Amino acid sequence: MTTSVLVILAIVMFALVIFQLAKTTEFVAILRGEDKTRLESDRINSRLMVVFLVAGMAALFWSVAYFKKHMILESASVHGEWIDSMFNVTLLFTGVAFVLTQIALFYFAWRYKHTKDRKALYYPENNKLEMWWTIIPAMVLTTLVVIGLYRWFQITGPEPKDSNVVEITGKQFSWMLRYPGKDGKLGENRFEYITEGNGVGIDFNDPRSRDDFMPSEMHLVVNRPVLLRIKARDVIHDVGIPHFRVKMDAVPGITTRFWFIPTITTEEMRKKTGNPDFTYEIACDQLCGTGHFGMKGTIVVESQEEYDKWTSTQKSFYESGIQGTAEEKKFAEISMQLKNAEAAKANTTHE
Amino acid sequence: MSDPVINPPLNPVYTGDTTHRQDSTGEIHDHGHHEHHKDNFITKYIFSQDHKMIAKQFLITGMFWALVGGMLSVIFRVQLGFPNQAFPILETIFGKWAPGGIISPDFYYMLITMHGTILVFFVLTAGLSGTFANLLIPLQIGARDMASPFLNMLSYWFFFMASVVMLASFFLPQGASDVGWTAYPPLSAVHEASPGSGAGMDFWLIGMALFIFSSLLGGLNYITTVLNLRTKGMSMSKMPLTIWALLITAVLGLLSFPVLLGAAILLIFDRTIGTSFYLDNIFINGHALPNDGGNAILYQHLFWFLGHPEVYIVILPAFGLVSEVLATNARKPIFGYRAMILSLLAIAIIAFVVWAHHMFVTGLNPFVASVFVFLTLLVAVPSAIKVFNWIATVWQGNIKFAPAMLFAIGFVSMFISGGLTGIFLGNSALDIELHDTYFVVAHFHIVMGISAFFGMFAGVYHWFPKMYGRLMNNTLGYIHFWVTMVGAYMIFWPMHYMGLAGVPRRYYSFDAFQSFNMFGGLNEFITMAAMLVFFAQLLFLINFFYSIFYGRKLTNENPWQSNTLEWTTPIKTGHGNWPGDLPTVYRWPYDYSKNGDEYIPQTTPLREGETGGH
Numbered sequence: 001m002t003t004s005v006l007v008i009l010a011i012v013m014f015a016l017v018i019f020q021l022a023k024t025t026e027f028v029a030i031l032r033g034e035d036k037t038r039l040e041s042d043r044i045n046s047r048l049m050v051v052f053l054v055a056g057m058a059a060l061f062w063s064v065a066y067f068k069k070h071m072i073l074e075s076a077s078v079h080g081e082w083i084d085s086m087f088n089v090t091l092l093f094t095g096v097a098f099v100l101t102q103i104a105l106f107y108f109a110w111r112y113k114h115t116k117d118r119k120a121l122y123y124p125e126n127n128k129l130e131m132w133w134t135i136i137p138a139m140v141l142t143t144l145v146v147i148g149l150y151r152w153f154q155i156t157g158p159e160p161k162d163s164n165v166v167e168i169t170g171k172q173f174s175w176m177l178r179y180p181g182k183d184g185k186l187g188e189n190r191f192e193y194i195t196e197g198n199g200v201g202i203d204f205n206d207p208r209s210r211d212d213f214m215p216s217e218m219h220l221v222v223n224r225p226v227l228l229r230i231k232a233r234d235v236i237h238d239v240g241i242p243h244f245r246v247k248m249d250a251v252p253g254i255t256t257r258f259w260f261i262p263t264i265t266t267e268e269m270r271k272k273t274g275n276p277d278f279t280y281e282i283a284c285d286q287l288c289g290t291g292h293f294g295m296k297g298t299i300v301v302e303s304q305e306e307y308d309k310w311t312s313t314q315k316s317f318y319e320s321g322i323q324g325t326a327e328e329k330k331f332a333e334i335s336m337q338l339k340n341a342e343a344a345k346a347n348t349t350h351e
Numbered sequence: 352m353s354d355p356v357i358n359p360p361l362n363p364v365y366t367g368d369t370t371h372r373q374d375s376t377g378e379i380h381d382h383g384h385h386e387h388h389k390d391n392f393i394t395k396y397i398f399s400q401d402h403k404m405i406a407k408q409f410l411i412t413g414m415f416w417a418l419v420g421g422m423l424s425v426i427f428r429v430q431l432g433f434p435n436q437a438f439p440i441l442e443t444i445f446g447k448w449a450p451g452g453i454i455s456p457d458f459y460y461m462l463i464t465m466h467g468t469i470l471v472f473f474v475l476t477a478g479l480s481g482t483f484a485n486l487l488i489p490l491q492i493g494a495r496d497m498a499s500p501f502l503n504m505l506s507y508w509f510f511f512m513a514s515v516v517m518l519a520s521f522f523l524p525q526g527a528s529d530v531g532w533t534a535y536p537p538l539s540a541v542h543e544a545s546p547g548s549g550a551g552m553d554f555w556l557i558g559m560a561l562f563i564f565s566s567l568l569g570g571l572n573y574i575t576t577v578l579n580l581r582t583k584g585m586s587m588s589k590m591p592l593t594i595w596a597l598l599i600t601a602v603l604g605l606l607s608f609p610v611l612l613g614a615a616i617l618l619i620f621d622r623t624i625g626t627s628f629y630l631d632n633i634f635i636n637g638h639a640l641p642n643d644g645g646n647a648i649l650y651q652h653l654f655w656f657l658g659h660p661e662v663y664i665v666i667l668p669a670f671g672l673v674s675e676v677l678a679t680n681a682r683k684p685i686f687g688y689r690a691m692i693l694s695l696l697a698i699a700i701i702a703f704v705v706w707a708h709h710m711f712v713t714g715l716n717p718f719v720a721s722v723f724v725f726l727t728l729l730v731a732v733p734s735a736i737k738v739f740n741w742i743a744t745v746w747q748g749n750i751k752f753a754p755a756m757l758f759a760i761g762f763v764s765m766f767i768s769g770g771l772t773g774i775f776l777g778n779s780a781l782d783i784e785l786h787d788t789y790f791v792v793a794h795f796h797i798v799m800g801i802s803a804f805f806g807m808f809a810g811v812y813h814w815f816p817k818m819y820g821r822l823m824n825n826t827l828g829y830i831h832f833w834v835t836m837v838g839a840y841m842i843f844w845p846m847h848y849m850g851l852a853g854v855p856r857r858y859y860s861f862d863a864f865q866s867f868n869m870f871g872g873l874n875e876f877i878t879m880a881a882m883l884v885f886f887a888q889l890l891f892l893i894n895f896f897y898s899i900f901y902g903r904k905l906t907n908e909n910p911w912q913s914n915t916l917e918w919t920t921p922i923k924t925g926h927g928n929w930p931g932d933l934p935t936v937y938r939w940p941y942d943y944s945k946n947g948d949e950y951i952p953q954t955t956p957l958r959e960g961e962t963g964g965h
Contacts, residue, residue, distance in 0.1 A: 004440035011886065019893050022826035026903065029825075038751070041825065045752035048833060049760070056840065063845065070869050071851040083784050090781065094771040101738060101767050108745040109760050112681070113752070120683040120944040121747035129743070130690045130736065137735040141728045141774070148778035149721050155780060156717035172544070172635070191632040194639065201634075230714075234635040235538040236647055238712065238787065242853025242866055245784045249713045251647050252537055253631030256714035281866045285787040285855045287531045289538060289545045290456045293858040 181211030413478020432878025467532030493582025596671025669806020754828025769798025790850025
């Protein structure tokens with residue numbers, strides 16, 4: 001506590017010292033003559049422009065090299081590779097523009113500093129030049145748009161026929177997963193059926209739902225497309241899986257989708273990264289409340305055999321969690337209420 | 352373009368202040384200076400109708416908010432840089448919000464929400480547009496005041512009321528809003544979704560509604576004034592780029608802010624009277640809500656229909672200020688005046704049709720998204736034109752490095768850096784990877800946060816002598832610039848690296864994720880840089896307030912040897928601006944270094960054989 005106060009006092013004192021020094025330079029300036037002082041500060045500032053440019057560029061390249069291993073995230077999906085190559089193309093174009101314009105700006109600022117014996121050039125416009133620097137960026141951007149949209153439609157297009165389906169539902173502050181079970185089909189779910197016990201509102205009247213299972217960890221088959229059916233039941237969340245370059249909002253009342261093909265198993269990734277604990281993680285990427293930062297899910301990518309073994313050990317949600325419990329009664333009640341309500345509605349519309 | 356009319360040199364209905372009407376005994380004053388009318392303290396400093404005083408009110412209120420908003424970011428940076436480390440002083444100051452000296456998640460989310468709200472709206476919209484539109488529009492077009500000084504005064508006081516409401520929300524038992532500055536429902540609509548979704552959100556919505564009134568009253572006035580009150584000879588094509596930028600900004604605000612008001616009103620209905628505009632199928636805290644049939648994404652469309660033009664509302668005034676400062680200090684005409692105006696107009700028009708690029712991963716129809724990709728990347732073209740023109744303005748100049756000029760050059764550098772990353776984000780396929788990561792945080796802080804601040808600083812240093820008749824200390828200005836320039840890059844540049852690794856924004860802590868927890872050292876570095884930059888702003892504040900009272904007195908009414916009209920007014924500019932007749936304009940504002948003259952004010956008649964424009 002006292003140290004904090006002392007630190008703050010020291011900072012304030014430091015500011016006052018700088019202020020006093022700056023005031024004295026003003027008096028010195030008056031004594032020495034303002035023109036002379038201005039010329040000198042022009043000289044210092046113009047030199048700092050170049051120093052900033054050179055040191056800044058050096059720091060940029062050094063820091064990229066230093067952080068490279070952290071920031072280049074190994075892409076582990078098919079479309080992730082497309083996105084990465086698109087990123088590189090974009091980086092190339094923007095990098096060239098960045099370096100050239102920054103150099104021009106700071107170099108000119110240094111080169112054309114004020115001197116008494118020179119006049120600025122009166123050069124108000126040049127339409128030809130304007131035309132060129134309209135056309136060139138327009139062409140570059142057109143290229144980027146074409147590449148981008150080509151990939152965009154591939155990524156957002158319909159999923160392949162042989163895709164596995166996984167339903168993922170966000171709630172404050174965790175993910176709920178549902179797999180279709182042996183029949184390969186997810187049963188219907190309905191908002192009205194949601195209770196604490198039946199978290200995603202599965203409709204157990206739908207026979208397809210009986211073998212659905214709800215594991216705590218997502219398992220995916222390597223090189224096999226998977227379609228995520230994405231839902232939310234309270235506020236907006238977002239399924240973000242950085243290694244697969246997947247991101248899609250989960251919106252209450254709307255089912256969104258995202259399909260992708262994982263290409264690297266968890267095992268391979270552990271070898272590649274040299275990290276024996278490597279795990280694919282699902283993060284929430286849309287602010288969903290004060291527990292947002294802890295909303296994590298995990299994914300295992302494995303071979304078809306391992307996956308089959310895993311699914312065979314999974315118990316149906318209905319059989320293990322609902323059948324014969326108070327939840328089943330509750331479900332039956334809600335089911336009856338809904339039926340009555342629908343019947344009543346049908347009657348009124350009939351009359 | 353022929354010169355439209357313009358307010359007569361003598362404006363008999365001019366009633367710049369209410370005392371004037373009472374004092375005058377039917378006699379029409381020949382000119383606008385009212386020094387013989389006694390303004391009392393209240394009419395001069397508080398309920399002033401003088402545009403120059405209102406500008407100062409906006410500026411100083413904006414500076415107060417910048418200090419608050421900046422302080423909030425320093426506090427949450429402490430958590431990000433030094434997670435789980437106890438700083439007992441935080442508990443002493445904030446009590447239950449920082450138990451044991453560690454910021455709580457509730458407090459963290461409140462801080463980031465209010466930081467965003469305050470900086471985007473209260474500082475970079477009201478503080479920037481409010482200050483410079485009020486100060487410069489009448490002075491640079493040669494008018495005695497705004498078209499409606501009274502509405503102008505109301506505009507400030509609505510802003511003040513909005514400020515009071517926002518500030519008060521910090522002291523609510525559950526704290527201020529904590530749902531992000533974008534306030535997406537259902538999080539912002541359902542009281543039990545978050546501590547700040549209760550009374551904090553009510554205050555936030557009321558504060559924003561008042562703010563929007565303020566902004567509309569101001570905007571109407573700016574547009575009317577520019578279109579109707581230009582002095583003789585000041586055709587649209589002779590207006591300084593500052594005025595063009597401020598005019599277009601006002602139009603953008605006028606067309607987009609009402610949509611935000613609509614969004615806010617629907618949200619208020621959902622929160623209070625049980626409507627379901629944005630709500631559907633919500634099960635929270637163990638029970639289902641009755642709301643049915645709404646659409647949460649509707650809010651995002653409405654919000655970003657303002658929200659995107661809003662970033663141009665923030666940056667366009669900076670464009671204008673920087674263009675003016677660059678030309679004046681390079682002693683050279685702005686390069687491509689017409690291209691600059693056309694690109695401003697192009698940006699403004701495109702600004703209205705790119706909003707959904709904030710929504711590429713909401714489940715938006717991919718085809719609709721593709722249209723927005725095209726339009727979004729289109730906006731890079733006029734932006735590029737502006738950058739090239741600024742650089743061409745500096746080329747072959749004779750540059751005087753006043754502090755304002757340093758910030759103008761810094762602005763161009765920042766705008767390049769932040770603008771280019773927009774090309775990544777605007778491309779929907781890349782946005783899948785980068786959306787809501789630190790890459791976005793880096794992008795918008797550089798391109799609209801830091802850039803707009805640099806534009807604002809350039810403006811304050813440049814027009815301080817006009818506002819207060821004194822000079823600011825140059826040395827402090829230089830230190831302020833270089834520390835801020837280097838520090839701002841140190842804060843935001845490395846965030847790109849974190850974003851590429853997929854680190855999401857708005858995370859209180861990265862402990863739970865092995866994918867994101869490797870940037871501990873970098874986060875510490877960023878926090879230290881943020882503190883350094885905040886410290887440099889204190890130097891600016893000291894310089895500003897000290898110079899108001901004790902700065903060196905201005906001896907020359909045109910300290911930068913500038914061409915525009917505001918420098919033809921006396922050092923102590925009275926209400927009404929020009930003591931005699933209004934000035935007449937003969938030429939464009941950028942005749943620098945023409946035919947051997949270093950500068951030729953707009954009021955200098957054309958010489959024989961000289962053509963009007965350029």
